Amino acid sequence: MRKKISLILNFIIIIFGIIGTYMMFTFKGEGSGLTASGIQNFKFFTVLSNELCALIAIAYVVFYFMKKSFPVVLKLMAAAAVGLTFIVIAAFLAPMYTDLNLYEGGNLWFHLILPLTAMVEFIILEVPDGKIPFRYTFYSAAFALIYGLCYLVNILINGIGVWPDTNDWYGFLNWGYPIGFAIFGFIVIMNWLMAVVLRAGNAVVVRVLKKWE
DSSP, rough: OOOHHHHHHHHHHHHHHHHHHHHHOOOOOOTTOOOOOGGGGGSSSSHHHHHHHHHHHHHHHHHHHOOOOOHHHEEEEHHHHHHHHHHHIIIIIHHHHHTTTTTTHHHHIIIIHHHHHHHHHHHOOOOOOOOOOHHHHHHHHHHHHHHHHHHHHHHHHHEEEETTTOOOOOOOTOOOOOHHHHHHHHHHHHHHHHHHHHHHHHHHHHHHHHHHH
């Protein structure tokens, strides 16, 4: 039953990804700051994490019908990445940029709907032996780490720029490089903690279901 529910949720994640991508590419914004148009949207962690999640959902469906076991570490990485997106938007960026509606249009799907669906899907996911190795949580944090390194390298090469046409579109370096580096380090830790929480949530579901058997 859990496998069937996961299959359905993965189909839903794919559909949400298509909707969010379509709305992202048809958005007519200024293309600066936290807004972008077309392919420029792929500079945002939000977009990359959601696209990764949708692609992994597609792969999961393919593996399901091929009757092959799907690498749970990839599901954890995807769920933790969009979970991080959800937390950063809700707790940091939305309060910081009160003049922007970060739950409008495609952002509604990529900042809220798809991340929540993906996290629920992972928590009920059936995994081999009913246990996820703890080291997978560290692998999952690599996504935020790689993005952060690319973000900072781009700034070091091309400069910060002037708002709203800036390479620091999240404004993490508004307080200087030391604080900016600290923020990125904190985000990587948050990515890891999100993976830890999701792993724990999955373990709780496994224990509960065993009691019902």
